[in-house]
Amino acid sequence: MVVLNIFGKIEPICISNKLKLYISNLPNGESNNWNKELVDEMRTAVKMNIIESEKLGMKPNINIREIYSRHFPQNPLSDDTTEDVYLQKIADNMICLYFDYSYQDMPLGDWDTNCFDGRLCEEDYAEKVIDFINFASSGKSTQIPSFVPQWVYSSNHDLQNCHRIFWGEQHAEIYIESLKKWGQIFDTFLKYKNDYLQLDYLMNSIHTDNDYNTYHYFKMYSLCQLFLEKSKESELDWKLPQFLDHNYPLEERNEIAKLLRQMRNKIAHGDFIGLENKIEEYAQKVMDGRYSFDYSEYSRKNWVLLNACCLLEDTVRNIIIMLFTDREKLKSIKDSTNIIL
Template sequence: MVVLDIYGKIERTTISEKLKLYIDNLPDDWKETIKEEIYEEIRKIEFNRKEQMIKYGKTYTDVFDFTIAKKIVETNIGNTKGYTLSTLENCIDYIIENMIFIEFDYDYSDMPFFDWTTNFFDGRFCEGDYSEKLVKLFNFMNPEKHGRAHFNVIYSSNNDYLSVLPRVTSLLSYRIRSGFKGFKTKEETIYDLKKCGECLDSFLQTEDDYYKLDFIVEAINKNDDYKHYHFLRVFTILEMLLLNKKQRTKEIDYYINPIIKRIYNEESEQATKLLRQMRNKVGHGDFIGFNKKAYDFANKYMKNFQFDYSEYSHLNWILLHTCCLLDDILKEVLIDKFNLDKYFEAVHS
């Protein structure tokens, strides 16, 4: 179960026809689960506030009470006609009634290449809900020029957020606490989701494309280590998307250099070459060679950087920078391959 930061009553809506991806209001069997999660978070918040008062003489955790819950309803949902909001419980019930989740729903006769035993998009006990991974892909490909909504997940059955922070209540109250006035409406956000689905459907033309999509989604879902594995993983996606089977790795320079040129101008060709050489070195287990190429890159393109070695070693600073650079390149390539410019060129203009 993956609940999005969108609220209101809706009809069941198709996001991706080829993936059988939909959004809808919560099914009855999940409403109680989400409600229990919210009340558990409220108990945790109250405990933390009491503990902080004892330790520090003041509280640092924001309260979640009737006043906040009512403001959440008024801000996130708006229409309360025919519904009484006189208690915290009333407000929470109304929020849950208006929550929207995203899911896969298969009739396997509709799936062109897969069945129950082979479909890797389906949710399984040991694999988690795949729809959250797709939301991460949508957000990764979110270019500022399209003014598209960022899709927040306020609840996911994939994770236990309670041990880290009260996730559901924090995200529910974010809009009223942040003071930001530019949040997309429900209609705009659903429109953007549907356009993202069209981008997916345009990409999925052959059976091989489904496997490529899965590879991309899984890689981006684990996109937070920023070390050698991240470097190799992202470069591998670039090779998969940009090179055919007969092309050599060095031919990728032709495709990614125009993107790098926006940053390094006339020195972009050497930067492109060094990134490719770093990929080859780590791919062949030549870490001494990788380090040399990494330092060559830093000496030329990071010479004005100030490094805090209490945070990262010198090599890890280089890896962090180059991995972020590769992420930016990958984002541009994905935008092109998924035709985002075509489907979002006139969004909210």
């Protein structure tokens, strides 16, 4: 279960029937009282903010009364209202995302094998869902919802960000509609057991990996191979350009695609001197004249890896969008033996 950065009083809503994914206000039953849990977490966050601020010689910048007044101006509280009441009122209007299914609902076995279950030593899967939706929605495509929520609290995190838990928006209806549309996308995609397993693979591949280094680069390129490579990796030289940023002319995208493959191969074969040479070639062909390098922030090599990783992330995002919106077209591209222009 994760708490989202939206407020409002709602009845439980099924977001995805195939995943049995729901949103609702926080449960407060006797044996399932996440409402109380969140109040306790917010109370701890306020205390941690005071401690951290004192260490820095600053005033605490979390004011519960101001947060409540900003989000619920239509329901003001009296001046003598305690902070605990404010916290409870905020928690009552928070919205969470969670799975609610029997094992017969999903073709992935029981407690022993079902990857979507929440376990003590695994991150909450609802968190992975939201992170994946945010990744896929951060591009320029109009085929998928672009206005999606983030999570502010996850049930599987021992340490919480004392500021993040108070993020929040009042545009709950827009976020909820976007989640419903994403649910429809998932439900259309999930037809067979392999589709569930593929979705699990993608969500785990994307989740929490934001280090733009050679490993991240290698992984992003491997995802491109997963969807585009039929028999040999050189196919990506002419299959990848259509998914690259179209701000680059086609001829330049063709050159970039070859460079991306060559850099990937240098990493795979442990040829790090060769990788250095290809990184410099990428810098000269793709970045010089377009970017100002601040070497107090990154080395020249790491500026290139940052750029290449971001470029590949956008490319993977474009491929994933096609997977969800036109799977047959993506399959035909993978099966193609002709150069695609």
